[in-house]
Amino acid sequence: MPPSRLAPTDLYLLREGTHSRLYEKLGAHPAQEGGVRFAVWAPNAARVWAVGDWNGWSDADALAPREDGSGVWEGTAAAAQPGHAYKYRILTPGGEVLEKADPFAFQAEMPPATASRIWAGAHDWGDGEWMAGRARRNGLDAPIAIYEVHPGSWRRGEGGRFLNWRELAPLLADYVNDLGFTQVELMPVTEHPFYGSWGYQTTGYFAPTARYGTPEDFMAFVDHLHRRGIGVILDWVPSHFPTDAHGLARFDGTHLYEHADPRQGFHPEWNSAIFNYGRNEVRSFLLSSALFWLERFHIDGLRVDAVASMLYLDYARAPGEWIPNVHGGRENLEAVHFLRELNTAVYREHPDAFTVAEESTAWPMVSRPVGMGGLGFGMKWNMGWMHDTLDYMAEQPVHRKWHHHRLTFSLVYAFSENFVLPLSHDEVVHGKGSLLGRMPGDDWQQFAGLRAMLGYMWAHPGKKLLFMGGEFGQRREWTHDGELEWWVTDLSGHGGVQRWVRDLNHRLRDEPALHRVDFSGAGFEWVQADDEDHSVYAFVRQAEGAPPVLVVSNFTPVPREGYRLGVPRAGTWEEIANSDAASFDGAGWGNFGAVETAPVPAHGRPQSLVLTLPPLSTLYLRGPLSNGATT
Template sequence: MSRSPDSTFGDTDAYLLGEGTHARLHEHLGGRLVADGLGATFAVWAPNARSVSVIGDWNAWDPRADPLIVRADSTGVWEGRSAHARHGQAYKFRIVAEGGRVLEKADPLALLSEAPPATASRLWSLAHDWGDDHWMRTRAERNRLDAPISIYEVHPGSWRRPDGALPNYRELARPLAEHVVSLGFTHVELMPVTEHPFYGSWGYQTTGYFAPTARYGTPQDFMDFVDHLHQRGIGVVLDWVPSHFPDDAHGLSVFDGTHLYEHADPRQGFHPEWHSAIFNYGRNEVRSFLVSSALFWLDRYHIDGLRVDAVASMLYLDYARKEGEWIPNRHGGRENLEAITFLNELNRAVYREHPDTFTVAEESTAWPRVSRPIEMGGLGFGMKWNMGWMHDTLAFMKEDPVHRRFHHHRLTFSMVYAFSENFVLPLSHDEVVYGKGSLIGKMPGDAWQQFANLRLLYGYMWAHPGKKLLFMGGEFAQRREWTHEGQLEWQQAELPAHRGVQHLVGELNRLYRSERALHELDASPDGFEWIEADDQSQSVIAFLRRARNGEAVLVVCNLTPVPRRNYRLGVPSGGIWRELLNSDTLAFGGAGWGNLGEVEAAPVPSHGHRQALSLTLPPLSTLYLKAVADA
C-alpha cells in the first residue's frame, strides 16, 4: 500500500480537525471505495500509534501487506490505498502502540460492520436512488415548533417478528408505515440503530457511529426504510448516543494504545452507572468526530431529527458519582464545561447545515435553557423531553382515584414550567422496562377502570402543551412489560378493550393534527388558559388550548370513576359547543356517558368568563369541546 494519491484529507481538513470544528470527517476518514471500483482508500486518526496497517479479506489479514503512512503534519492521521480491496470485504486497522502492544480495531468511521457477534468493518458504498424529493422539499414545515409532532417510538428488533427472526429494515418499513399512518403519528423515532455489539443494550452502547447495525441489513436497506417512510409522509428521528461508549476491544476504547477518545482518569472517563467510557469533550478531534457523526445521518440518510441521549450525564461532572469520585471544573464547579461547548457546536452545526431538521435533548434535570438559542445562553437544542411531566403524571395516575385529591398538584404543577422549554411529552421505553410494568399495568382499579384511566391519561397528554411521544405497544395497551426479545403482543390489539384504546390514539392524533389550537402554540403560554385548576375535592381539571387566530378547544378531565352531572365551566364564547372527543364513548371501550355530542353555553358568569357550560363529565374521562356557533 502506498500513500493515497487521491486522498481528500488536505491541509484545511487537518486544520479543522485540530481546531475541533470539522463536521464532515465521514468524507475524509475511514475505509472508502474509490470511484472506479478498483480498490479503496483508508485513513484513520491514531496519533500515538507506532505503526498502522489495514488487514482484511483481500490480503489474507496479513499485517505486512498494506501499511499506512502517517501524514507529515501533526494530525496523527494515517492513510493509504489498496488496489485490491473490494466492496463488501471485511477489514480492521492493525495498530502497534508504543511499547509494542498490538490492537486490531474496527474502523471508527466504517459505513457498515459485520453482523454481530463478528466485529470487523466492511467496505461499502452509500449509493441509493432516493424517491423522497417531495418530503425533503416540504419537511421544514412539518418539523417546526408550531407543527403537530406526534412521535411513535420503536425498537426495530422487537416491533414485529412474524417468524421469530430479527427483521430486515425493508421488511419492517412497509407494515410499520402502514401502522403509523393508520394511527396518525407524524414521526417514528428509532431507538439507536448505530452499530452496537450487545443486542441487550438496545443500541445505547454504540461502537459504530457511522454504520446502521447490520443486524437488520445493509445501508441500502436502511435507506429504503427511511425513503419509504418519507414517501408515506412520516418523519424519521434517530436516538443518538454521544454520551458514552462501551469498552469492547475492537471499539473506540484505548484506540491507539492510549485513551484517545475517552478520559484516562476514571473519575472523568468511566461511567459508573453504565460501566462504559465517557468521551473526552475537551479534545478537539473527539468533538469533530461526534459532530460529524450527527451530520452524517442527516446528510446521507435523510434523517429528520436526532434525539440526544443522556444529556444530563454529559452536563454534570458528578453525575452518578459520590463525593471524591469526580474532578471539579476549572472554576471548582460540577458543570462539564467541555461538554457544554460540544453541545453548542453540535446544535450550531445541525441547524446551520440542516435547518429543516431538529434536535431533542433527553435531559432529566432543571438545567436552564436547554432548548433556547446559544446566543441567549442556551444549549441550542430544538426541544427537550419533559421528564418532570412524565414522572409527576404517572405518579398521579398510579394513585387510587379516592386518594387523587391529595395529589392534585402533581397534575397541575407541570403548567408552572410548561413554557420554560420547548417540550416533548414522553411516555417512552424507559417507563415499561426493568420491572416498571406496562402503561396499562400502572393504572389502578379493575380491568374496566384500568382501561378508562389509560384513555383518560392519553386524552390529557394529547391536550397538554408539548409534542407527543408514545412507545410502541402503548397504542393498544399491551399488558406485558416490554422486552427486546420477541415481538409486541399483537394478538391483544384485536381484543375489544385494547382495540378501543388504539382507536382513541388514532382519533387523538387526528384531532391534534387538524385542530390548530391543540398544536400551534405548544411552546407558547398564549396557547393555554386554566379554567379550573383547583377542584381537588372532585379531582377535575379544565383548561383551554388556543390557536393564534383565537380558536379554542376546551379540555376537561374527570379523574375519578364518579360521573359529574351539571358541572359548570366558564367559556370564552356562547352558542353550541360540540364534543370533539369523549374518551368514554363506546367506540373507545367506554361506558357511553356524555353530553349527546354537544351542549349550549348559557349567559352565566363563571371562571372569569361571561358564558358557561353545564356538562356531564363521564367517569375517568377526558372531553374536548369546541364552539361551533356564537351566541
C-alpha cells in the same frame, strides 16, 4: 500512491474541533485508481495496518503516518474491494497489538462478529417532495405525535427472525399512517455489539446495525416512510460508548476518545467510557456523526440521549469521585461547548431538521438559541411532566385529591422550554411494568384510566411521544426478545385504547388550537385547576384564528353530572372527543354531541357550560370561532 483525501483545510478543522464531514475523509473509500484508500486517526500508534479479507488478515498493507503531526495514518490496499471485512491492526507504544473496527466505517459485520465492511453503495432517493416540505412538518407550530420504535421487537418474521428494513418499511408506514402519528423515533440503530443494550452502547457511529440489513436497506426504509408522509428521528448517543476491545476505548493503546482519569472518563452507571469533549478531534468525530445521518440518510431529527450525564461532572458519582471544572463547579464546560457546536452545526446545515435533548434536570435554556446563552436544542423531553403524571395516575382514585397539584405543577414551567411529553421505553422496562399496569383498579378502570391519561397528555402543551405497545395498552412489560403482543388488539379494552389514540392523533392534526401554540402561555388557559375533591381538571387550548378547545378530565370512577365550567365564548361547544365513548370500549357517558352556553358567570367568565363528565375520562369540546358564531 493515490493522493490523500485530506486537504489542509480538513486538517485545520479536525484540529479545531469543527470538522463536520470527516466521514468523507477518514475511513475506507474506494480509490479512482483502484483499491481502497484507508485513513485513521491514531496519533499514539507505533504502526498501523489495514487487515482484511483481501490480504488474509496479514500485515501486507501498512499505513503511513502523515508528516504534518495530525496523527492520521493512511494508505491504499490495492486488492481491497467493497464488501470486504476489515479492521485496523495497531501496534501500541507499549508493544501491544490491537485490532480495531474502523471508527468511520459505514457498514459492519453481523454481530457477534466485530469487523467493519468496506461500503460504497448508494440509493436513488425518491423523497424530494418530503425534503422540500419538511420544514413545515418539523416546525414548532406543527402537530407532532411521535411513535417510538425498537426495530427488533416491533414485529418479527417467521421463526422469530428480525425483519429487514425493506420488510419493515411498508408494515410500519401502514400502521403509523393508520394511527395518525407524524414521526417515528427509532431507538439507536447505530451498530452496537450487545443487542440487549437496545443500541445505547454504540460502537459504529456511522454504520446502521447489520441486524436489519445493509445501509442501502436503511436508506430505502427512510425513503419509504418519507414518501408516505412520515418523518424519521434517530436516537443518537454522544454521551458514552462501550469498552469492547474492538471499539473506541484505548483505540491506539492510549485513552484517545475517552478521558484517561476514570473520574472523568468512566461512567459508573452504565459501565462505559465517556467521550473527552475537550479534545478537538473527538468533537469533530461526533459532529461528523450527527451530520452524517442527516445528510446521507435524510434523517429528520436527532434525539440526543443522556444529555444530563454530559452536563454534570458529578453525574452518578459520590463526593470525591469526580473532578471539578476550572472554576471549581460541577458543570462540564467542554460538554456544554460541544453541545452548542453540535446544535449550531445542525441548524446551520439543515435548518429544516431538529434536535431534541433527553435532559432530566433543570439545566436552564436547553432549547433556547446558542446566541441567547442556551444549548441550542430545538426541543427537550419533559421528564418532570412524565414522572408527575405517572405518579399521579398510579394513586388510587380515592387518594388522588391529596396529590391533585402533581398534574397542575407542570404548567408552572411548561413554557420555559420547548417540551416534548415522553411516555418512552424507559417507562415500561426494568420492572416498571406497562402503562396499563400502572393504572389502579379492575380491568375497566385500568383501560378507562389509560385512555383518560392519554387524552390529557394529547391536550397538554408540548409535542407528544409514545412508545410502541402503549398505543394499544399492552399489559406485558416490554422486552426486546420477541415482538409486541399484537394479538391483544382484537380484545375489548386494548382495541379501544388503540382506536382512542388514532382519534387523538387526528384531533391533534385537525385542531390548530391543540398544536399551533405549544410553547407559549398564549395557547393555554386554566378553567378549573383547584377541584381537588372531585379530581377534575379543565383548561382551554387556543390559537389565533382557530376555534378554542375546552379539555376536561375527570380522574375518578364517579360520573359528574351538572358540572358547570366557565368558557371564553358564547355559543355551541361541540364534543369532538370523549374517551368514555362506546367506540373506545367506554361506558358511553357524554353530552349528546354538543352543549350550549348559558349567560351564567363561572370561573371568572360571563358564559358557562353545564356538562356531564364521564367516569375516568377526558373530553374535548370545540368552541365557536367567535361569540355566538358556529364552527
